[in-house]
Amino acid sequence: EITFVLNDTKPANIACTVATKRKNENLGGAGKTIAAQGFGVKVSGPRGRQDVEIWKCETQLGGAPSCGMKKVPNQFAAGTEILFGASVEPMPEKPVSYSWTSSPAGCTIPSPFSRDIGMTCSSTGNYTVTLTAKSDGAVIGSASASVNVAISQDEIGKSKKARDAYEKLQKAKGLVAQGSLDEGIALANEVKGLDPKNAEAAALAGKWSGERQTVKDQISRLVAYLQQNKVAEAEKELSGAQKLHPKYPPVVDAEKKLKQAKESQGKHNKEIEEKLKRAKDQVAQGKLDEGIAVLDGILKTDPKHAEAQSLSARWKAEKEKVMSHLVTVQTLTSQNRPADAEKALQEARKLHPKYPPVLEAEKKLAAIRNKDAQVQKLLAEGYEMEKQKRYQDAVKKYQEAYALVPNAEIQKRIGGLQERIGKEQKIKQLVDEGYALEQKKNYQGAIDRYRQANAIEFNQKIEERIRGLEKQRAGQAELEKKGQQVQQLVNDGYKLEQQKNYAGALEKYRQAHAMEQSPKIAERIKVLEASIKQQQQAAGNAAQAKNLRAEGEQLQNQKQYAAAAAKYRESLKYQPDPVLEQHIAKLEAAAKQQQQTVSRPQQSPSSAPMNMTGTWRVNCGERDSNTVRVIQNGNTFQAFVEDDKYTGTINGNTYTGQWRDSKAGVTVDIRGTIVSANEMRQTHTVSTRSGQPIKMSCVLRRM
Known part of the structure; x- marks a missing residue:
């Protein structure tokens, strides 16, 4: 029994011959035609290892385009792995080997002897794969399959770039939405580089760049407005920026600045409101100036504050009106x-x-x-x-009223009453004087006073008093006449006494005393008698002193100063004179100097006279000093004493003159010496009615 394997399905004649082993004798034979059953070899595929995706934008009716990587069914792309599989039916008992090939060229099969393979083509086109199956060295079958590679690698690359661009653009949108505007613009510009045909990227990059510049401009104006404290304008700028890119960091920062400014302005506004309230309260309390000052402070920090401007203008205008009214009040x-x-x-x-x-x-x-x-x-x-005729009291009341409010009518009333009071006072004074005279028995004087009083204002009682006094006066006429004579004598005596005519005065007093024994007149007579005695003694002393002084003057005129001083000093024993003592001291000094001088020019009596012109102070001992004005003209001079004038002549350093004392009514002979340019000494000789002259020494000093 034998086995054999048919290589194919063609009929095969099988013949068998039998022979012996040793002799190889043909024992006969037999044969038969047989056909092998065939194997079914199939190729499954093509199929992709993974779905092929390409970038597509699809637009729905009335809608926005929808872009993305879209799967392409039943299509293959270059550069992607295409899968094939082999199957054999029935399966041989012995192992099967496989062999794969492709045509035309351009595809690669990494494992061509595997049952299942993957093939990658580098370019587009129609390709065929062929499978040959063998088992035990014999071909048991073959099969083939076709594949259309329609999508190129360039298209796949572009799709990837489009996808990357899309994803970056979406990221850019997300960044911009999140506030990263600068990064979004950078990605959009990058997308433009990846996909120059991407209109959206170009549009967004331009749009965002423009918006960024707009935002920056708005923020710049916002900052400027904030510096100008224009918060409302700054808020409008921020609102515009926020509508574009609310999350953009500069916008967020600007929002913070605006918030701070608003808070600051709110605080400022609150302060201003408080100041406004304070100003209003102050003005309501009457402190208008303080209120205006507060408003001025507000306007200094916020010049456009409407309410402060309005109130300030109003209050200042009202103040001006008030002050104008007050000026009118003061005038009225x-x-x-x-x-x-x-x-x-x-x-x-x-x-x-x-x-x-x-x-x-x-x-x-x-x-x-x-x-x-x-x-x-x-x-x-x-x-x-x-x-009530209480005129004095009425005047006081009227004067008090006038002191409060000066008024011409009141003043006139006061003047009328004062005139009335003056009359009454005058009447009272005259009546009082009349009464006093009446008590002194001076009835005529009393009558005169009473009549003067009635002349001012008639009074019946006073008139009756006058009539009564006239009756009393008739019995006293003789007494009054005698009294008048006595009084006249006393008056005459007093006048003579004042004129130093003590003898004449004594005679008058004695006549008066003879007519009316009066203790006062008697006492006055005693005093005068003692005075006359002293006067006579003094006159003798004065005469002696005068003679000595005359001698001294003569010696002095002769420049005999020592002898002159001796005569003057001797005269002092009879009549002390402090001025003369001073003159003596000067003469003694001159005498001493005269002795020390060997020769000294002597002034001739006929020499030119010294100049007397000027004003001189005259001191005559205990008498009050007075002044005399002298005008010299050659050897003559004129002297003016108060209301009197006298003339005289000058001879060398001596002079003489005569003066009529109009007040005393006496004539004074004057003889003097010019001691120096600033001093003169003179003797006054006064003639008296008794014939006894009175002399006195005087010193004149230039003023």
Whole structure:
């Protein structure tokens, strides 16, 4: 029994011959035609190892395009693995080997002897794969399959780029939505590089770049507005930026700045509101100046604050009106028109009743009203007193009223009453004087006073008193005549006494005393007798002193200063004279100097006279000093003493003259010496009625 394997399905003749082993004898034979059953070899595929995806954008009707990697069924792409499989039916008992080939060239089969293979084609086209199956070295069958590679590697690459571009653009959109605008613009520009045909990327890159610039401009203006404290304008700029890219960091930062500015402005506005409220409260309390000052402070920080501007302008205008009304009030008040002043003040009150100047004006006007009330009260009281003839009291009331409100009518009333009071006082004075004279028995004097009083204002009682006194006066006529004679003698004696005519005065007093024994006259007689005695003694001393002084003057004129000083000093024993003592001291000094000088030019008596012109102070011992004005003309001069004038002549340094004293009524002989340019000494000899001259020494010093 034998086995054999048919190589194919063709009929095969099988013949068998039998022979012996040793002799190889043909024992006969037999044969048969047989056909092998065939194997069914099949190729499964093609199929892709993975789905092929390409980038597609599909647009729905009326909608936006939908782009993405789309699967392409039953299509194969170059560069992708295409799978094939082999199957044999029935399966031979012995192992089967496989062999795969492809045509045309351009595809590679990494494992061509595997049952299942993967084939990759480098380019598009129609390709055929052929499978040959063998078993036990014999081909048991073959099969083939075709595949169309329609999608190129370039298309696959472009799809990948499109996908990458899409994904980056989507990421860019996400970044922009999250506020990363700069990064989104960078990715969009990158997408443009990956896919130049990507219109959306180009559009978004341009759009976002423009919006970024717009946002930057808006933020720049926002910052400028914030610097100008224009929060509302800045907020508008931020609103525009937020509509474009609310999460963009510069926008977020700008929002923070605006928030801070708004908070600051809110704080500022709150402060301003508080200041406005304070200003309004101050003005309501009358503090108008303080309120205006607060508004000025607000406008300094916020010049365009509408309410502050409005209030400031209004209050300042009102203040000006108030002050104008107050000036009117003051003018009307000074014109004593309180009612009109009250009307003007009312206009000021309507504007700012609590403003201090208004209150001050109210006080002053109220004081004036009070003064008016006081004045009316004082006038009424004065009128009542006037009716009661209490004129002094009435005048006091009227004067008090006038002191409060000076008024011509009041002044006129006071003047009339004072005139009335003056008359009454004068009448009272005359009546009092008349009464005093009446008490002294001077009836005529009393009658004269009473008549003077009645001449001012007739009074029946005074008239009756006059008549009574006239009756009493008739009995005293003789007594009055005698009294008048006595008084005349006393008066004459007094006048003579004043003229230093003590003898004449004594005679008058003795005659008066003989007519009326009066202790006063007797006492005066004693005093005068003692004075005359002293006068006579003094006259003797004065005569002796005069003689000595005359001798001294003569010696002095002869320049015998030592001898002259001795004579002068001797005269002092009879009549002390402090001025002469000073003159003696000068003469003694001159005498001493004269002795020390060997030769000294002597002034001749006929030499030119010294100049007396000028004003001189005259001092005559205990008498009050006076002044004399001298005008010299050659050897003559004129001297002016108060209202008197006298003339004289000059001889060398001596001069003489005569002066009529108009006040004393006496004649004074003058003899003098010019001691120096600034000093003169002279002797006054006064003639008296008694014939006894009175002499006195005087010193004149130039003023």
